[in-house]
Amino acid sequence: MKKRIQAKWNEPLISELGGNGRRAYIPEQLDIPSVKLSDEWLRKSPPHLPEVSELELVxxxxxxxxxxxxxxxxxxPLGSCTMKYNPKINERIARFDGFTSIHPETPDDAMQGIIEVYYRTQEALKxxxxxxxxxxxxxxxxSGEFVGTLIMRAYHLSRRDHKRNTVLIPDSAHGTNPASAAMAGFKVLEIPSNENGTVxxxxxxxxxDDSIAGLMITNPNTLGIFEKEILEITRKVHEVGGLTYLDGANFNGIVGMIRPIDMGxxxxxMNLxxxxxxxxxxxxPGSGPVGVAEHLSQFLPVPIAAYKDGMYYWDYSHEQTSIGRVHAYNGNFGIVLRALAYIYRNGGIGLRKSCEIAVLNANYLMHKVSKIRGLTIPRAHGVPRKHExxxxALPMLKETKVSANDIAKAMLDYGIHSPTVYFPLIVKEALMVEPTESETIQSLNQIYKVLQIISDEAYANAEKLHQEPTTTSIGRLDEVSLAKHPVLSERMAK
Ligand SMILES: Cc1ncc(COP(=O)(O)O)c(C=O)c1O
Structure with missing residues (x-):
């Protein structure tokens, strides 16, 4: 396995390129009359904008x-974030003029196609x-989690049930879960997982007890393990009057196989x-739609796309009970549109097949990785995983001082992005791998071989691994300074 050869650009900022008067684009003359602004609205000096030719820009x-x-x-293979291939047909559709040229304030009857896209996406997700x-x-x-927890709160308050101040969250959850629940005004109580990696x-x-507003759980969980007792878990939470929330970031591990409503x-x-x-x-940009069971539909943000008598329209009918609007206009249309294109292109059978292949790929790779010296698969030994x-890398760290972070960096030199590292927090030196259904057996074998080479290197010449990556434009970064003193603008860079 050869290291990749990469163009190592040390690209300047665009403001450092070009020269006076160069233009990549000259807009047409406006045919509306110009207006004289009063001096107080005018800048004292012109803005420093890059002046580059089209070729320089390209x-x-x-x-x-x-x-x-x-x-x-x-x-x-970035676990829990499902970085699957984005089919190019989505991009073609997203660039249709009718979608790109429309203004969001267009009246409903002149943007029927746009509302139809929202409506059809809602129906497909239902x-x-x-x-x-x-x-x-x-x-x-x-943001979907925040909406979900606000709905939990609205539901209990609508029943004048003021004692429910706590949300339960398993210890394997993504950090956004407790943050969302806390932002919605709840206390968070962590539920430990057992040796099998489940609740x-x-x-x-x-x-x-009756202080519980609800439970937020990810299933399959962030270890990729399906919570087998999910029916029992949701039943118990309902029994004490709580609501049950599914973090659907891992929907790729079950989509088309089981419906979340049937798990209680x-x-x-969902993360479209x-x-x-x-x-x-x-x-x-992203899109995190929220789905609810019938008894909670009155609390959803307004408006919802609807259809009646041959017309699509925005339905505000539950405005009085809604938690309110959470986004300007109606969410990130471009992502909704791409998701609908993907769903229609696959169809129900295609989505199920994709899910099956994602699960097969994860288990194939897990089996191979489990044989690599210095790496282990903690918890639930022998239990198949879902999509991740x-x-x-704890044994490798102890034996060679090569950490999960070193492995992640070294992978880049072989043209493979790192898996998620150090998450979930319940696994020390975690490498969370989600190959997705898009990868072929050849690329799964490539990931395995690269990990094997890195392991061999760790036991032979560990020091080298602390220096990698070496083939990328930017080598090993000082991540602490990066987080503590980020340079976010041209002015800060100077
Ligand atoms: C399990 C889980 N829940 C929630 C989120 C948050 O999703 P987003 O990044 O779209 O806000 C993530 C993100 O990776 C996740 O992995």
């Missing part, structure tokens, strides 16, 4: 694109989840940008 952007690693460049109503407003998974039922029983869930968020492909990473698995 080269700049192409160089930047070659400095990063994306799913179109090589495998990207079919896949079993829920009665969906909002497409939340722009990310974390400890005795610990759950011990805290269930009342609320769920993950399960149904939207280009993401680096903070967005978590390995631990």
């Amino acid at each position: 080269r700049h952007v192409v160089h930047l694109s070659q400095m990063i690693h994306g799913v179109d460049v090589g495998p990207y 079919t896949l989840t079993g829920f009665s109503a969906i909002t497409l407003q939340p722009p990310a998974g974390a 400890d039922m005795d610990a759950l029983d011990a805290v269930l 869930f009342d609320i769920m968020h 940008h993950k399960t149904f492909t939207g280009p993401h990473g680096g903070g967005g 698995f978590v390995a631990s």
Whole structure:
């Protein structure tokens, strides 16, 4: 296995390129009369904008694109974030003029196609989840969680049940879960997991009482393990009057196989940008729709896309009970549209097949990785995972001083993005691997072989691994300074 050869650009900022008067684009003359602004609205000096020719701009952007690693460049097995391939048909559809040229203030009867896209997406998600109503407003998974916990609060308050101040969250949960529950005004109580990596039922029983507003759980959980006792868990929470929330970031492990409503869930968020492909990473844009069971539909944000007598329209009918609007207009339309294109292109059978292959790929790779010296698969030994698995590099760290972070960095030199590291927190030196259904057996074998080479190197010449990556434009970064003193603007860089 050879290391990759990469163009190592040290690309300047765009403001350092170009020269006076150069233009990549000259807009047409406006045909509306100009207005004289009063002096108080005018800048004292012109803004310092880059002046570059089209060719300079193209080269700049192409160089930047070659400095990063994306799913179109090589495998990207980032657990829990489902970085699957974004089919190009989505992009073609998202660029249709009718979608790109419309203004969001257009009256409903002149944007029937747009509302239809929202409506059809809601319907498709209802079919896949079993829920009665969906909002497409939340722009990310974390935002969906916040909406879900606000709905929990609205539900209990509507019943004048003021004592429910606690949300239960398993210790394997994503950090956004407790943050969302706390933002919605709840106390958070952590439920430990057992040796099998699933919820400890005795610990759950011990805290269930009438102070519980609900439970937030990820299933399959962040170890990739399906919570087998989920029916029992949701039943117990309902028995004490709580609501059940599914964090659907891992929907790719079950989509088309089982409907969340049939596991006893009342609320769920989905990550369209993950399960149904939207280009993401680096903070967005995303889409985190929330689905709810019938008894909670009155609390969803307004408006919801609706259809009656041959017309699509925005339905505000439950405005009085709604938690309110959570996004300008109706969410990130571009991601909703790509997700609908993906769902329609696959169809029900295709989605189920994708899920099966994602699960097969994760288990195949887990089996191979479990044989690598210095790596182990903690918890639930021998239990098949869903779409992802978590390995631990703790033995390697102890024996060679090569950490999960070193492994992650070294993988880049072979053209493979790192898995998620140090999450979930319940696994020491965690490497969370989600190959997705998009990868072939050849690329799964490539990931395995690279990990094998890194392990051999760790036991032969550990020091070298602390220096990697060496083939990338930017080598090993000082992550502490990066987090503590980020340089976020051109002015700060100077
Ligand atoms: C299990 C889980 N829940 C929630 C989230 C939050 O989703 P988002 O990044 O879209 O806000 C993530 C993100 O990776 C996740 O892995």
